[in-house]
Every structure is written in C-alpha cells, then in structure tokens.
Amino acid sequence: MSRPSWDKYFMEITSLVASRSTCLRRKVGAVIVKDKRILATGYNGAPRGLPHCEEIGCLREKLNIPSGEHQELCRGLHAEQNAIIQAAMYGTRIEGSQLYCTDQPCITCAKMIINAGIIKIFYRKSYPDELARKLLCEAKVEMINYESKKE
Numbered sequence: 001m002s003r004p005s006w007d008k009y010f011m012e013i014t015s016l017v018a019s020r021s022t023c024l025r026r027k028v029g030a031v032i033v034k035d036k037r038i039l040a041t042g043y044n045g046a047p048r049g050l051p052h053c054e055e056i057g058c059l060r061e062k063l064n065i066p067s068g069e070h071q072e073l074c075r076g077l078h079a080e081q082n083a084i085i086q087a088a089m090y091g092t093r094i095e096g097s098q099l100y101c102t103d104q105p106c107i108t109c110a111k112m113i114i115n116a117g118i119i120k121i122f123y124r125k126s127y128p129d130e131l132a133r134k135l136l137c138e139a140k141v142e143m144i145n146y147e148s149k150k151e
Helices: 006-018 079-089 107-116 130-138
Strands: 029-034 037-043 098-103 120-125 142-145
Touching: 006 029, 006 037, 006 098, 006 120, 029 079, 037 079, 079 098, 079 107, 107 130, 130 142
Parallel strands: 098 120, 120 142
Antiparallel strands: 029 037, 029 098
16 A cells, blocks of 8 residues: 555645545635745635534525635635635734635635745646636746646
8 A cells, every 4th residue: 555645645635634624615725835834724615713614504505606706695704715814813823825626716715825925736626617727826826736637
C-alpha cells in the first residue's frame, strides 16, 4: 500500500471537513495549507450561534434561486470564507498558502482569496461563476481542477 500524494491527502481532508456542513444544497469543505501543514479549515454554514438551514430551511430553495446566483440571499458563509476567518481569529498568517476545496470558489470567495494572499487553489468540482475564474487568473492565483490532474 502506497502513501497518498500530498495533494490527494489534503483533497481527501476537504471531503471530511465538508461533512460538517449544514447547507441543504451543497456541502463544501476547504483546507488552507502552507509548507505541507494545515493552517485552517472551513465548511459552509450559518454564522456562529445562529440556526442553520438544516434546522430552519433554505431561503434560496424557498425563493427558487439557481446555483451561482444571488449568493447574498443566503444565511450561510462559504467554506473558504470560514477557513480565512478561522485563520484571522487565531492570528495565523496565510499569505503564500494553498487552498484545497471541494468546489471551485465563487466571486466573493475569489476576492477574499486574492486579498488573503493565497497563491494556489486545488478544487474538485466546478462552479458556475466565470467572473471568479477571470479575477483569479488576472491575480495570477493558480487554479487546478484536481479531478483532471494526473497523480
């Protein structure tokens, strides 16, 4: 039995982190890594201390909002946002780090990733947000679709 590559190892951890998600539509996990060390993790869900969608229902479902549109009409934070916030809360410097995520980041998360100084993103599933891809490319944040990557 061979050991998994570092990328496979961290991508597998994103799935475990995503299992904590309380979103009814999409369970997302994120792991911020630098020098092969996990700095922070995050999953999507309501802000601390507030009821989660699995308890009170999904506003986006009630309003029939398609994926990738009107993200502001959601009580939850995204996994990437929660990972960046966790690093900030504990004073962990993430500049120059890599983000492993179950899903490609949206435009809001892309802007936070750029400003946080994250330099590379590995993701498993695409997300319908072309502007996010464009901004990340313009900021020279490397994006790697892990599913299409050869191990």
